[in-house]
Amino acid sequence: MIVMKFGGSSVANRGQIEKVLAIVRSARERAPVVVSSAHKGITDALVNAAKAAASGELDSEQIAPIERQRELLAELECPPDLLDPFFAELGDLLRGISLVKELSPRSLDYVSSFGERMSVRAIADFMTRNGLPARAHDVWELGFVTNSKFGRARPVEGWELGCREAFARLPADEVPIVTGFVGKNDAGEITTVGRNGSDLTASLLGGALAAEEVQIWTDTDGVMTADPSVVTGARNIPHMRFDEAAELAYFGSRVLHPSTLLPAMSSDIPVRVLNTNRPEHCGTVIETIAAPNPSATTSIAYKEGQSVLVLRTTRMFAQVGFLARVFEVLGRHRVDVDMISTSEVSISLTSANRPGLEAAAAELRADGEVELHHGRAILVVVGRHLPERPGLGVRILQGVAGAGVNVEMISYGMDSINFTMLINDADIGRAVAVLHEMLFEPSGPETKPGPTA
Structure with missing residues (x-):
């Protein structure tokens, strides 16, 4: 089994999702579990809508994430009513926030969760209609129970057993498309693990399921020698140790969520960072004992x-x-x-x-x-x-x-x-x-x- 996480830029539109389909199909024999972020820009739109609702400015901001999601459904040729229950639920939630004019961390997590919950359903529908049977899953259906630290939740102790049991019950002929970023506490309240936290979800699932490796698919050729947006000559780093990658993630590297590596380190599962736009590229493999690096700096x-x-x-x-x-x-x-x-x-x-x-x-x-x-x-x-x-x-x-x-x-x-x-x-x-x-x-x-x- 491998866990494959695709970020927002990797599922931004039909062209990108077609690339994801091809990548997942090529890995079918390795029993892939796909963890998906929201489509690019959707979570920001949801957060803006929640903040606008809390200030009483509801109408224009409420429409933005729903309209963008409708456009994506049309691009993917999904049934137009596929996400209607989510649109209705989101509208009711934003109206409630606008009435009380208060946005608590719990309410913000609830609003923010819609991006991933909608994207996995659109992606699973698209893959199934294009020859790769897939099914969408909210990660809490698969044992991902968290504490109640809204905005930075973490799984409760012992969650891994329920996760393994839940995955064991899934049909072997379907690819699970799982929500990253979100969870639920024991009270059934939706939580999030923090912005850009789908990496962390993938790493936690990889550890719980004893995966062969965790793959983080993004829009760069793995971890780079510098931020490519600042240095055009930035180069790929083929091999890294966990401690090097952890330092880079914490101190601002845009490729990995700072907490991503901890579950993989504790389970000694390699993390491979790859480019959705260039799947043939070797990317970067991060592991406990990495290949020699003669350079003084990484x-x-x-x-x-x-x-x-x-x-x-x-x-x-x-x-x-x-x-x-x-x-x-x-x-x-x-x-x-x-x-x-x-x-x-x-x-x-x-x-x-x-x-x-x-x-x-x-x-x-x-x-x-x-x-x-x-x-x-x-x-x-x-x-x-x-x-x-x-x-x-x-x-x-x-x-x-x-x-x-x-x-x-x-x-x-x-x-x-x-x-x-x-x-x-x-x-x-x-x-x-x-x-x-x-x-x-x-x-x-x-x-x-x-x-x-």
Whole structure:
């Protein structure tokens, strides 16, 4: 068995879904389980409709996701009434939100779920009519029971047994087309695992079902040496270790959801990232023990929209437990820290949670002088051989400085596989371009072979 996840761009229209059909048909002997995202743009339209309903502006926004889905049904030549029950349910839900003028996390998950629930039914219908028997399934029908953390739900302990039993009952002659991104809690309330979470759904199912591998089908040739939208010369990385891919996913790589790799790592199931538009390409295989990579570096990633909190106080000096107090405040305001640097009298830390950081800053002013800065980006160079190359960090910083980019913070742990810098959002393009030229292009100083792992 293999689990094949197709993202929104892979199921965006009939042309793309025809490619998906051909890919799944070619894998039929491997017992594929297909996990699908919503059609491209539908989830954004649903979220906008929910927000508009909460503000009382219902009519025009409500129509957008329904009309786009109707257009896709017509493109696929599905029965025009295939999704009428969903359109009616969605309309009732948005009207209810507009009446109370309140959009709770639970209601937002409910609205957001319609994208995947509608797409799997349209895709299954299209595949069946084109010679590949398929059936749509909401993932909760297959044992995917979650907790009640709306917007970031995770499966409850022991869910895997129910999942395996549910899949064992499915007809062997049909391809399951399963909703990604969504779930249900024990109370029967719809939850989501977070935006772009269909990758995570696929990885969790792969682990539960002991799949041969999990395939993530997207619109790039696997994981790349940099964001192709920023660096036109970005190259494919054929083999990666889980720890390298996890660092890249967390620090902004657009290919994988940050949590995708955890279930695969714990089950030791390879994750293969492939291009729906070029299925013949080898893509990237991510596994525990990867093929040797002679380059010092693997890839460059960035994570924009960071805010920085700087706390300066002499009360830190030789004070046991001061940092514990700071992190207790951050924890209460749900601030997830990405970078941190400390001295005897100051702390600098970053987070993408601006509201939480602002709330924490108000409390921490009782302990010293606090500054907040916004519009920053984390820029990270990942490579399994970074600790083995003396002076590489210096050359990275020189390269960034040569591009006229100021580095405001640095983080590099002992034996770390990532070298992390904080820069201005506006400088991402220049910094990534110069680093890619230096580290990955033939004339760069770091492209010559080095020691293997």
